[in-house]
Amino acid sequence: MAEFKTFDEKGNEINVKKEDFTLIERDKKIHDAEFETKPTTFLKDAFKRFCKNKSSVVGAIIIGIIVLLALIVPIVSPHDIKSPSPDIIRLPAKLFNSGTGFWDGTKKCTHVVYDWEAEAPANYKKNAVLKITNYEDSYTDAVNKYASGGILIFLNDNVYEKGDDPLEKTDYIQNYSMYTINAVDNYILSVSLSNQDGLKDCKLGIYRILLVYGDKSITIKDWSRDYSDYQIDLSKVLKENNVNGKVKARIRVELQPELASDGSRVQSYIGINKLEITSSSTDETVIKELESISINDANATILAADRKSDGTFDIGYWQSTGRRELYQAIIRYVDFIYDVYEEKLGQTTKTIGKSTMDDYIKAGYCEYDYLVGPSSFKVLNEKKCPIVSVTSQSYNKKDQIYNIEVEVLNYKYKGYTSMPKFLFGTDKNGYDMVKLSFNGLRTSLILSVCASAVCFIFGLCWGAISGYFGGNIDLIMERFCDILGGIPWIVMMTLAIFYLGQNVVTFGIALCLTGWMGTAGRTRTQFYRFKGREYILASRTLGSSDMRLIFKHILPNAMGTIITSSVLMIPSTIFSESTLTYLGLLTLDTTTFGTILANNKLELSSNPILILFPAAIISLIMISFNLFGNGLRDAFNPSLKGSE
Amino acid sequence: MWKYVLKRIGLALVTAFIILSLSFILIKSLPYSKPLGTDDQKYSFYLQEVNLGFVVDLPVKTTGYGELLFSYTSGKTTHNFYQNPIFVQYFGWLTNIITKWDWGQSTYILPSNPAGPIIAQKLPASIKINILSVLVSVPLGILLGIIAALKKNTAIDHVISTTVMIFISIPSFVLITVLMVVLCYNLKWLPTQWPSSTAPTIEKIKGYILPVICLSFGSICGYARFTRAELCEVMESDYLLLARTKGLTKRQSIIRHALRNAMVPIVPSIIAEFIGVLGGSMILENLYGIPGIGSLYITAFNSKDYNVLFVDMALFTVIGLVAGVLLDISYGFIDPRIRMGAKK
Numbered sequence: 001m002a003e004f005k006t007f008d009e010k011g012n013e014i015n016v017k018k019e020d021f022t023l024i025e026r027d028k029k030i031h032d033a034e035f036e037t038k039p040t041t042f043l044k045d046a047f048k049r050f051c052k053n054k055s056s057v058v059g060a061i062i063i064g065i066i067v068l069l070a071l072i073v074p075i076v077s078p079h080d081i082k083s084p085s086p087d088i089i090r091l092p093a094k095l096f097n098s099g100t101g102f103w104d105g106t107k108k109c110t111h112v113v114y115d116w117e118a119e120a121p122a123n124y125k126k127n128a129v130l131k132i133t134n135y136e137d138s139y140t141d142a143v144n145k146y147a148s149g150g151i152l153i154f155l156n157d158n159v160y161e162k163g164d165d166p167l168e169k170t171d172y173i174q175n176y177s178m179y180t181i182n183a184v185d186n187y188i189l190s191v192s193l194s195n196q197d198g199l200k201d202c203k204l205g206i207y208r209i210l211l212v213y214g215d216k217s218i219t220i221k222d223w224s225r226d227y228s229d230y231q232i233d234l235s236k237v238l239k240e241n242n243v244n245g246k247v248k249a250r251i252r253v254e255l256q257p258e259l260a261s262d263g264s265r266v267q268s269y270i271g272i273n274k275l276e277i278t279s280s281s282t283d284e285t286v287i288k289e290l291e292s293i294s295i296n297d298a299n300a301t302i303l304a305a306d307r308k309s310d311g312t313f314d315i316g317y318w319q320s321t322g323r324r325e326l327y328q329a330i331i332r333y334v335d336f337i338y339d340v341y342e343e344k345l346g347q348t349t350k351t352i353g354k355s356t357m358d359d360y361i362k363a364g365y366c367e368y369d370y371l372v373g374p375s376s377f378k379v380l381n382e383k384k385c386p387i388v389s390v391t392s393q394s395y396n397k398k399d400q401i402y403n404i405e406v407e408v409l410n411y412k413y414k415g416y417t418s419m420p421k422f423l424f425g426t427d428k429n430g431y432d433m434v435k436l437s438f439n440g441l442r443t444s445l446i447l448s449v450c451a452s453a454v455c456f457i458f459g460l461c462w463g464a465i466s467g468y469f470g471g472n473i474d475l476i477m478e479r480f481c482d483i484l485g486g487i488p489w490i491v492m493m494t495l496a497i498f499y500l501g502q503n504v505v506t507f508g509i510a511l512c513l514t515g516w517m518g519t520a521g522r523t524r525t526q527f528y529r530f531k532g533r534e535y536i537l538a539s540r541t542l543g544s545s546d547m548r549l550i551f552k553h554i555l556p557n558a559m560g561t562i563i564t565s566s567v568l569m570i571p572s573t574i575f576s577e578s579t580l581t582y583l584g585l586l587t588l589d590t591t592t593f594g595t596i597l598a599n600n601k602l603e604l605s606s607n608p609i610l611i612l613f614p615a616a617i618i619s620l621i622m623i624s625f626n627l628f629g630n631g632l633r634d635a636f637n638p639s640l641k642g643s644e
Numbered sequence: 645m646w647k648y649v650l651k652r653i654g655l656a657l658v659t660a661f662i663i664l665s666l667s668f669i670l671i672k673s674l675p676y677s678k679p680l681g682t683d684d685q686k687y688s689f690y691l692q693e694v695n696l697g698f699v700v701d702l703p704v705k706t707t708g709y710g711e712l713l714f715s716y717t718s719g720k721t722t723h724n725f726y727q728n729p730i731f732v733q734y735f736g737w738l739t740n741i742i743t744k745w746d747w748g749q750s751t752y753i754l755p756s757n758p759a760g761p762i763i764a765q766k767l768p769a770s771i772k773i774n775i776l777s778v779l780v781s782v783p784l785g786i787l788l789g790i791i792a793a794l795k796k797n798t799a800i801d802h803v804i805s806t807t808v809m810i811f812i813s814i815p816s817f818v819l820i821t822v823l824m825v826v827l828c829y830n831l832k833w834l835p836t837q838w839p840s841s842t843a844p845t846i847e848k849i850k851g852y853i854l855p856v857i858c859l860s861f862g863s864i865c866g867y868a869r870f871t872r873a874e875l876c877e878v879m880e881s882d883y884l885l886l887a888r889t890k891g892l893t894k895r896q897s898i899i900r901h902a903l904r905n906a907m908v909p910i911v912p913s914i915i916a917e918f919i920g921v922l923g924g925s926m927i928l929e930n931l932y933g934i935p936g937i938g939s940l941y942i943t944a945f946n947s948k949d950y951n952v953l954f955v956d957m958a959l960f961t962v963i964g965l966v967a968g969v970l971l972d973i974s975y976g977f978i979d980p981r982i983r984m985g986a987k988k
Contacts, residue, residue: 486659486968487667488960490926494945494953495670575815582817583930585945597817604821605829605836612825615818622813 049635056631062624074439079432088430094421098339105341114332116148128343134335139328150329151271152298157322160257171322174252182246186280187234194271195227205268206256213249292316299329345411354402386412424613444593448573451511459516463523526558560636571625656965677948679751687716689756690725697736748951759951770936773855781863789871808865820858838934874906912974916967
C-alpha cells in the first residue's frame with residue numbers, strides 16, 4: 001500500500017493514508033446540465049443577427065412592401081392600362097384636392113395671352129382656371145385677336161394742299177349696318193374722343209357727326225374741335241327734325257383734312273375711345289344689337305372689318321373712306337394656376353348618339369324624349385348620370401341619326417363615380433403611372449426571379465462539380481468560364497437579341513447565359529474552403545458518396561455565403577433589363593420596367609415625373625436590396641462584418 | 645514572376661482569340677446586312693468584300709451559295725455576289741487582320757468605309773471624358789474613403805457611408821436623367837446635348853461637366869467604399885498597433901504604415917480602371933449624345949452594321965481582358981509579398 005508523504009509549511013512530514021482519500025461525488029449522479037438557453041440552428045442564429053441590423057431590416061421591409069405593391073396594385077387599381085384613352089393623357093400628379101397648392105393635379109402656367117372674349121387664357125378652359133395669380137399688360141398698335149380696347153384712330157387719307165376746299169376732301173367712317181331708332185325710346189349717343197394730339201405723327205382734325213337715314217342726314221354735331229366726352233339725345237334730334245316714327249339709320253363721322261402750322265401736308269385724325277348708342281328700350285335684341293354696333297372696343301371694331309367667309313360683314317363693321325388704325329390696345333399676359341383634371345375630366349360638351357342616350361335611359365340615369373327635345377331632359381340618378389344638360393338635338397332624316405349635343409361630366413362619362421386621382425399622373429397614352437409602373441415591375445420581378453433561379457441552380461451545380469472534384473475537371477471548367485466571362489455582357493446580349501429576336505424570353509435566356517458564372521465562382525471557392533475540412537474527411541472515411549458529401553456536408557455550410565451574393569442578382573437583372581430597354585437595344589413586347597422608362601424618355605424635359613417616378617422606384621429597390629444583401633452577409637458570416 | 649506575367653498574357657490572348665472567333669462566326673451567320681446606296685456604290689462595296697474573302701463573285705447564278713446578294717452587269721460580264729461559306733469567311737477575316745489589319749467595311753454608318761478608322765474616329769471623345777472622370781474620381785473617392793475610415797463610427801462616417809451606398813445603388817441612367825433634368829432643363833446651366841464641334845469653346849467646356857459628373861459619381865463611391873474597407877482593416881492590424889506602441893503618433897502611423905498598406909489593393913484597381921475607361925459609358929454617351937464608341941455601338945446595333953458592331957465588340961472584349969490582366973499583374977509589382985501564380 002503506497003503512502004504519500006508531504007510536508008506542511010513548517011517542514012514537518014505528514015503521512016497521508018489511503019483512507020484519507022474519499023471520492024466526494026461517489027453517490028451523486030453526474031450528467032451534463034441542460035442548456036438554459038434554447039438550442040438554435042445556424043439559420044435561426046443568422047436570422048437573429050440579421051434582425052439586429054436595423055438598416056437591413058428596413059431594406060427588407062421596403063422590398064417586401066414594393067413586391068406586395070407590385071402584386072396588388074395592378075389587380076386593385078381601377079384605371080385602364082390596356083387601351084389608350086386620348087382625353088386623359090399627360091395628367092399631372094394628384095393626391096390632394098385641387099386648389100390645395102401641392103400635389104393637386106394643377107399646373108402653373110406663366111405668361112399666357114388672355115383671351116378677352118372667352119374670359120380665359122387663350123386655348124385654356126375657363127372653368128379649369130383656378131386662379132389668376134398675376135397679370136401683365138402690354139400695349140399694341142397691331143390688331144390682334146387677343147387684344148382689347150385701345151383707341152380707334154380714324155385718319156383722313158385725302159391729298160390736301162393749301163387752297164383746296166376742306167369740305168370736298170372730307171373722309172367719313174360709318175356703320176355698315178343700319179339700325180332702327182325711334183323718337184320715343186330715348187336713344188342716346190355717348191361720344192368719347194381722345195384729346196391727345198400728335199398720335200402717329202398726325203394732327204387732331206375737325207369732325208362732325210351725322211345721323212344718316214335713307215338719303216337724308218341730320219347733323220347732330222357740327223364741325224368742331226370738341227374732343228371732350230359728351231352725349232347726344234338722338235330721339236330728341238329726330239323729334240326736332242319732325243321724324244316721329246321708326247327710322248333705319250346709321251351714324252357717320254366726317255373728318256376734314258388739315259394742314260400743319262407751317263403749311264406742309266399732315267394727316268388729320270380723330271381718336272375714338274367710344275361711340276356708344278344706348279336706349280331705354282328693354283327689348284334684349286335691341287340692346288344686344290346696339291351693343292355690337294357701337295364702338296366699345298377699338299380692337300374688336302377693326303377686327304370686325306374683315307369680310308366673313310360667306311361674303312357678308314359682321315354687324316359691328318364700320319366702313320370708312322379713310323384709314324382706320326388701332327392705338328394702344330391692351331394685350332394681357334396672365335400667370336395662373338390651371339386645374340388639368342377639371343379641363344380633361346370636368347364638364348365638357350360632347351355629341352352623343354341615340355344609342356348612348358338609350359343606354360343611360362335604360363340604366364335609369366335620366367329621362368329624355370327625342371320628340372320633345374332638349375327641354376325634356378331630366379336627371380334621375382344624380383350620382384351616376386354623366387349628362388348634366390342637353391344643349392341641342394339634331395336629326396338626320398336620311399341616315400336616321402340623332403346627334404345630341406350634351407354637357408357631360410367627363411369623369412362620369414368615363415365610368416368614374418368621382419373625379420379620379422392619378423397619384424403620379426398619366427403618360428402619353430392616358431395610362432395611370434402608378435398602375436403601369438407596378439404592372440411593369442411585376443413582370444420585371446417575375447422575370448428576374450425566374451432568371452436568377454435558373455442561374456443560381458445551374459451556377460451551384462457547376463461550381464459544386466468544379467470545386468469538389470478539382471484537378472483537370474476544375475481547370476477545364478474554369479477556362480470555359482474565363483472565356484464566357486470574357487465576353488462583355490452587352491456583346492452577349494446583342495448576340496442573343498440577333499439570334500432569338502426581341503422578347504422577354506430572349507432576354508431571360510441571355511441573362512442566364514452569363515448570369516450563372518458569379519454563383520459558380522463563389523460556390524467553387526466555398527467548396528475549396530470546406531472540402532479539406534476534417535469532418536468531410538471523417539464522412540468520407542465512413543464511406544459517404546460524393547453526392548452525400550456535396551449536398552449533405554459541404555453545401556449547407558456554403559449556402560449562406562452563396563445565397564447572400566446571389567440575392568443581388570434580382571435587382572441587377574431588373575437593372576440590366578431597364579438599362580437595355582432604356583438604351584433602345586431591347587424592345588420588349590411586354591410592359592416591363594424598362595419599357596415604361598423607354599417610352600417616356602422623350603418627355604423628360606416636358607413632364608419629368610413620368611421618368612422620375614419609375615426611376616425613384618428602381619433606385620429604391622436597388623438601395624433596399626443592397627442594404628438587405630449587406631445585412632444577410634453580416635448575418636451569415638459575422639467575421640466579414642464591416643468590410644464591404 | 646515574369647513567367648507568370650507571360651502566362652497570364654498568353655492566356656488572355658487565347659481567350660480573346662476564342663471569343664472573337666466565336667463572335668465573328670455568330671455574327672457572320674446572321675442574315676447578310678446589305679449596304680445602302682446606288683448600284684455602282686454597291687458594286688464597289690461587293691468587290692471590296694470579295695477582296696476581303698467574305699463574298700464570292702460568280703459569272704452565273706448558282707444555288708449552292710444560298711441567297712443571291714447582289715447582281716450587277718457591267719458591259720458583257722455579269723457579277724453575281726454570294727456569301728462565302730462561313731469558314732471561308734473566317735479564314736479570310738483572320739488573314740486580313742494578320743496581313744493587312746483590315747477589319748471589314750461599314751455597310752450603313754459610312755458605307756464602304758473601313759470599320760477600323762470609324763471606331764478610331766469615335767475613340768477620342770470617349771477617352772477624353774473618361775480620363776477626366778478618372779482624374780476627378782480617384783482623388784475624391786480615396787479622400788472620402790480615408791475620412792470615413794479615420795472617423796469610423798462617427799456621424800461623418802455614417803453620412804459618407806450612407807451617401808456612398810445610395811449612389812452606388814442608383815442606376816446610372818437614373819442619375820444621368822435626373823442630373824439632366826435639373827442642371828440642363830430646369831436650371832439651364834449646362835447644354836442639354838453634347839456641343840457640336842463648331843460650338844464656342846466655353847460651350848464645349850460646359851459640355852464636359854455633366855458627363856464627367858455622371859461618370860465620376862459611381863467611381864467616387866466605389867473608391868470611397870473600397871478605401872474605407874481596406875483602411876479599416878489595416879487600422880485594426882497588429883503591425884499598426886506595434887507602430888503605435890513603439891511611439892509613432894497617430895498621424896505618422898497612418899501616413900507611413902496604414903495608408904501605404906491600404907493602397908495595395910486600391911492602386912491596381914485604379915490602373916485597371918484607367919484601361920477600362922476606354923470602354924466608355926454606353927448609357928451616358930447615348931443619353932447625352934456624345935459621339936463616342938458607346939453610342940456608335942448602339943447606332944451600329946440598330947442599323948445592323950455588323951462589321952462596325954463587331955469591331956466595337958472586339959474593342960470592348962479586349963479592353964475587358966487587358967484590364968483584367970493588368971489588375972492581376974500589378975498586384976505582384978506593387979506588393980512584393982504577393983506572389984502571383986505561386987503554388988500554395
